[in-house]
Amino acid sequence: MTQSELGLISEDQRSNWIRLRTMILLRWVAIVGQITAITVAQRMYNLQLELGLCYLAIGVSIIGNLIAIFVFPENKRLSETENFLMVMFDLLQLCFLLYLTGGLNNPFSLLVLGPVTVSASVLTLRSTLILGSTALVLVTLMVNFHLPLRTEDGFVLRIPDIFVFGQWIAICIALLFISLYSRRITLEMHSMSDALAATQMALARAQKLNDLGGVVAAAAHELGTPLATIKLTSSELVDELEDRPELKEDAELIREQADRCRDILRSMGRAGKDDLHMRQAPLIEVIREAAEPHQDRGKEILIEDGPGPGGENAQPQILRQPEIIHGLRNLVQNAVDFARTSVWIEALWTEDIISIRIVDDGRGFPPHLIGRIGDPFMRRRRSEGEKKARPEYEGMGLGLFIAKTLLERTGAELSFANASDPYQSDRSTGQRKGAIVEVVWPRALIVPIPLEIGMGVGENQPIKI
Template identity: 45%
Template sequence: MIAQYAQDINATKWRAKEAAVENATLPDTGPYPGPRRPAEPIRRRTMVLLRWVALAGQMAAIILAWLIGVHFAVQPAIGVVVIGGLLNLLMTVTPVRVSQRGATWQLVFDLAQIALLIGLTGGLSNPFALLVLAPVTIAATALQNRQTVLIGAATAVMISLAGWFALPIHHPTLDLSMSPILQLGHWVAILIGVVFFAGYARRVAGELATTGDALFATQMALAREQKLQHLGGVIAAAAHEMGTPLATIKLIAAELRDELGSALPDRDDLAEDAATLAASADRCSAIMRSMGRAGKDDLKLHAAPLLTVLQEASEPHAQRGKQVVFHLNAEPPAPSIIRDAGIIHGLRNIIQNAVDFAASRVDVVAFWDEEVMQIRVRDDGPGFPATMLGRLADPFPVSRRSQDGRDGYEGMGLGLFIARSLLESGGARMRLSNTGGGAQVDVTWPIDRIRADDRAPLRENPKIL
């Protein structure tokens, strides 16, 4: 197995030397129900700023059209812009948080204001009519489904009314009219744009929210692993520091028991108390030894042998009924590698995924040379679905047929996503594939990014007061 594995490592060396992490392609997950929304979907300051920009553009367009001699309802149009400015001033002096309902009605106001301006300046023949798409696009990115549908329907109604009851515009020398068939096409294009822009913005916002949640879960997982390592260091230090006083207590208790037996032979209760004290000291010593073993995540251990790190990563899943077998090549000798919480947790997630779907066996193979180190985790399960190989490490719902009867096993895909995020942040490259007899995950590092100097000075453990 090692010889065959050594042959194909050259094919992955170039991946380990790449500095940039490739962006995963967003998968087609079907209609997205919408991300969780904060209490303030759109910041009040953002809405005020965007409205000032829109009002400035509207006023500039009105002034420019008037200067070039276009005849239209100038005063009513300016009045509509002034009304928008008054609302913005009110929002500026009223520091109120914007709720879902408040944001909805403000976007409806903006939509009505734009539609009214369009109706006063030529209707669908006005090239600025496409600006009615702005409120529904903002709603799709920030509001819930119901509010988005409401604003989309209001857009269709208002642009239809603006086109039907539009006031004509004239120019002394230019023909600004548009044929009815072109106006109809413009109206249909705007309605299609409402659906397309709203749907597209909704999809992108949903996927960004999901990715943000997954990245937060990654940070939480790494923080938890680091806290466990810190706790382990404290336990190990406590076990070491308390060993000497416990040995002293045990020695004194034994001496007291012997002296009491000689000096007060008729006080059996005192001898029993001394024996109980010695037994308690023995029990405390045993507990400390156990805690010392449990606290193997000693803070001073920056480096560890490769096999030790692999066994530590697989330990929570080693007794789940599946055989986990390690393969390391004999030459060159296995190096010591960085004992990092991110590396251990990332490998642990990969091994957990393999154990979940393996029939009976998971192979963890390691190979290294002077340039790269590669760890391969392979199971004998059904393998990854071929149609999902490109998105299995993305934070989106995935399914895979397991060996324990859980057909259609569903999850958020966070295990592999967290593993990829943690490992690639340390310079690794992760590749998923099928071998014909199960799933396979290859993790490759430049050797300089994973090898550790096990002769470096050790960090002091936390002091136990």
């Protein structure tokens, strides 16, 4: 599946989600806090501040907010550039106020973390790096360049140099750590959101195909009677127009086209029939249906079945759920993508469980990723050699996540392993030494309760068009 097919949202598109009103509200909160801090410092502690410049910096923020409120509509969403400029302005305005009020001697210097954290959460990596670098440079300059805090008597308030150095180190570390942490968490949340959306789309597509099959079957059934009438009438006309060859030829054409319509609808109805008794099928048939799209990709797919210890010989009938078919299909696709020549699908059943194991003769899963298999991480870009070796592979690292999510919804448990060391040099083809994926269901979850002898399968559900 490609990114366009899944409708995944890029990082640049996400940065356009932020409303201007949200940034305005955050700036009002900052403005109120700045005015409060300056007022308290002056009136309660009699600190001598450059009030003109301080109120000038705050006034610029107020004017910017008022312009944004009256000029732009309430539902405006900021572009990546507009978001970047707003956060950069807030960072510069805050650092200017800190310069006027003691630099790193001011306990509010930790607020420099705010704009950078916002950037790491909503902006692209490039914008975050620029803002983070700017913050580090400004904090470093404020160690030596700032206006001192003075009391009413002219006494300079400052902390010892070693504490200033510690404050600088703490802010720098916090800038790096909080930015990385915030960005990592945000990316994982976005990745999980995209993967879940892709899973829902895949399941909806499979369900839509099933629904379409039911509509086709209903159409074939409903059109059968009028087509039979057309054929009967045209056959009678053929018999009655023996003495008028030009009209008889037209009647024969009508009869032939009616037969053709009947054959087309019969084939469509057979492919799309969705009676209740078609909602379950033998285990091996469901596996074959899942593997069918990958049969002609140059790799041999071998299906093996048999009862496990204590299991009955008869092959179980399981539910033909879209989740099962689509999930198994993704697992088979992954095995075919990375196999060298062969893929084995082993089906096993007992009185309690049903198990499907998919094994290939490829290199296996990278050992450092086995613990992360099933997470919606984006795979690395393929080299030109890998593209030539697996031209059909267009995945984005979401295939296994989708398969795992869909199958777990049916009650399955999945496990991933390697049949041998993936770094082993002497690996021959045609042997089961690659990746192993095992899917195990409790039998009661996917095997329908058998009907009693003489009991019907129930009424078909009406199709709503």
